Amino acid sequence: MAGNKVSGDKAVMEKIVALCKRRGFIFQSSEIYGGIGGFWDYGPLGTELKRNIKDAWWNDMVRNPPPGPDDREFQMVGVDCSIIMNPKVWEASGHVGGFSDPMVDCKSCKARFRVDQVFHVPLYRSGQDEPFAQLSVESDDAQSAIEAAQPKGTKLSKKHGGGDFDARPVCLTDYLEANPTGQANLSCPSCNELGTLTEPREFNLMFQTYVGAVQDDANIAYLRPETAQGIFANFKNVMDSTRVKIPFGIAQIGKAFRNEINPRNFTFRSREFEQMEIEFFCRPDEAKMWYEFWRDTRIKWYESLGIKSDKLRPREQEGDELAHYSDACTDIEYLFPFSEETQELEGVAHRGCYDLTQHGIHSKGKENAFAVIDNETKERFVPHVIEPSAGADRFTLATITEAYSYDENRASPEFMKFHPRLAPIKAAVFPLVAKDGMPEVATEIYNQIRAECPTYALQIDAKQSIGKRYARMDEAGTPYCFTIDGQTLEDNTVTVRDRDDASQIRIPKESVAKFLREKLGV
RNA sequence: GCGGGUGUAGCUCAGUGGUAGAGCGUCACGUUGCCAACGUGAAUGUCGUGAGUUCGAAUCUCAUCACCCGCUCCA
Structure with missing residues (x-):
């Protein structure tokens, strides 16, 4: 059969990577200097391909979007925001606080833990001031740490003569603050070995830089880790300047940066990458409808560009996978040849009113600073947001792997079956x-x-x-x-x-x- | 970040201490009559990078960088 597809095979991925280099789709960045991990360049063919993808997205989502549910009308407009923003943006979004967690590694079993999620638990006999033993557990808070410590604690207690004991968990964050050199007294929550934990290390995935010539803590800034916050930060500007009305969407295509610990799988997990994002603002009581609309629209879009195989798999996130503010999220996943598991191309998230509320609090000091008024019902509400966030480089890679075909009966066995619209x-x-x-x-x-x-x-x-x-x-x-x-x-x-x-x-x-x-x- | 593997021409790879190689691709000239044709010729390498051992290192040692695999991480 002509156009025989090869999949789920790492050898195929290697052939694709070789073809990408040979024909000028994708090169390693700075290759003549030995490369640099997590950064890639597009060659002449890859540049045409990626441009066609971005153009298709912009045309199909912004300039000429499909009709809404029940043929309801809605508007789409675009923005193109700066990559470096006021650092307060990232405090409001949670990126500064949430993702600079200190971590410790176990030198013995190689497990890694967030410092604030490890509890040091000394065990006491009633009436005694010194603990008879200690252990560590991974836990969200002190109460559940006590519960988590019971099985291990009971065993330790038996070893030490048996009897009732009292577990008094201390979060590692606090413990290390009080005992800066206390590493040796700690055991690993996973393998239980004593003194194997490293010093806490920061893992902030945002790239840091300085605004202005003086490098001072006062002018630290970040390369944006997502394009979304530029949209939220300009929500009011767009409302005030364009006559858009709820429901409407703001779209943006642009670079984002994440200092991935471990970039992998060709361009799939890069440190510099391009996003195609929509923030769609709607009434809270219609958010579910718009969520479903965008989820289905985005799946159809991929199918319309040639991702028709069963390798495209939308996956609704389960309750415990969802961010705390999110009501629903579908990952649109694709089965790349480099993995047995599907990988995320796009996340369509129902984000509630979280982002606009956060920016209201941080920029104006009140939750409903970005509330709008419905002219018909006179209701006042902070718009809810549906966020279809797609990776331009990820879809480019999916397009390449989907197009890659092999037929040994042809004079030219390798050929790329791109959708005509995307063909470079x-x-x-x-x-x-x-x-x-x-x-x-x-x-x-x-x-x-x-x-x-x-x-x-x-x-x-x-x-x-x-x-x-x-x-x-x-x-x-x-x-x-x-x-x-x-x-x-x-x-x-x-x-x-x-x-x-x-x-x-x-x-x-x-x-x-x-x-x-x-x-x-x- | 940890463990394992790999790194020689654009690509795929051979070369295990003694002159840097092959196939394919690329380019030129000739030829051409529909699928990587043929002939002749050519270019292309700090053998990933840097140190060390040695009379001599692609080859041995160390470090480092990049990529691949498995963990880990993935807002």
């Missing part, structure tokens, strides 16, 4: 041989397509054998090649070669641009 090169024009006036006709046809389809990336090539030129276009994923041959000179027809099955038909040379537009549908 839309068509190529070839003289069958570089003589008898064929190159001149090729140039004429090439110029004709350029004039009639000025947005298409095209190629013209007269060098080497025709088979080699077809093969190169197969690896670039070019849907159609037009070839000028001897018959063209007699009856003005050219052959059209189809990338997916290598079949050929003849069409009049005047109609190549029309043929392309109809076939590509772009």
Whole structure:
């Protein structure tokens, strides 16, 4: 069977990575200096591909969004915010407080813990001032730490003669503050070994920098870890300047930065990446409806761009997976060849009124600073937010792995079956041989397509054998090649070669641009 | 961050202490009559990087960087 898909195979992933480099889709950043972990560059073909993806998203979501549920109308507008913002933004969003947690590692069993979630638990006999033993547990608070300490504590108690005991948990945060050199007295909550925990270390995943020439704590700033906060911070500006009315959405495409501990899997987990985000603002009582609308819209969008296989898997998050402020979230996941498990391409989250409320509190000192008034019902409410947040680089990678096809019966076994709308090169024009006036006709046809389809990336090539030129276009994923041959000179027809099955038909040379537009549908 | 593996031409890899190699790709010229054709020729390497051992290191040692796999992490 032609177009045989290969999946769930790491060898395939390696072939894809090799093809990406060979054909100029993706290069490692700073490769000539030995590279740099978690950063990637797009080459000429990859740049066209990613641009087509971002354009498709912007056109389909912002300029020409689908009709809403029950054909309800809604507006979509765009913003393009700065990457560095006032650091208070990240206090309001929780990124500064929440993600700079000190961690400790166990040198013995290699487990890692958040310092504030480990409790040191000395065990006491009633009436005694010194503990007879101690242990550690992982827990959210002191009360559950006591419960968590019972099984281990009972065993320890038996060892020490048995009898009732009293567990008095101390959070590691507090313990280390009181005993800065107290590491040796602590045991690992996982393997129970004594004195194996490292000193606490900060793991802030935000990139830090300084605004202004003086490097001082007072002017620390961060590269944004998500584009969403720029949208929330401009919510009122957009309301005041554009006449949008609830329900409406604000969209943004832009770079974001996360200092991942361990970047992996080609471009999938990068430290610098591009997001395509929508924050959709609606009435609280309609939030569920809009959540479902966006979830379904986003799934259909991926399918419309060629991710039709069963590798695309939406997954509704379970209760304990959800952030505390979130009512619902669907991860739209894709099964990449590098993993047995599906990986997130996009999260569609029902965020309630959390973000606007937080920014209200932090910027204006009141929860409802960004409340709006419904003109018909006169109700006043802080809008609820549905957030479809997609990874542009992740979808680019999914597009590449989905398109990658292998058919050993073809002269060119590897070919990229891109959706025509996303294909980096839309068509190529070839003289069958570089003589008898064929190159001149090729140039004429090439110029004709350029004039009639000025947005298409095209190629013209007269060098080497025709088979080699077809093969190169197969690896670039070019849907159609037009070839000028001897018959063209007699009856003005050219052959059209189809990338997916290598079949050929003849069409009049005047109609190549029309043929392309109809076939590509772009 | 931990453990294991890998790193030699654009790609895939051979080379285990003694002159830097192959296939494919790329380029040029010739040829061409629809699928990586053929012929001739060419370019391309601080052998990931830096130290050390040695008369001599791609090869041995150490460090470091990057990538892959498994943990860990993933707002």
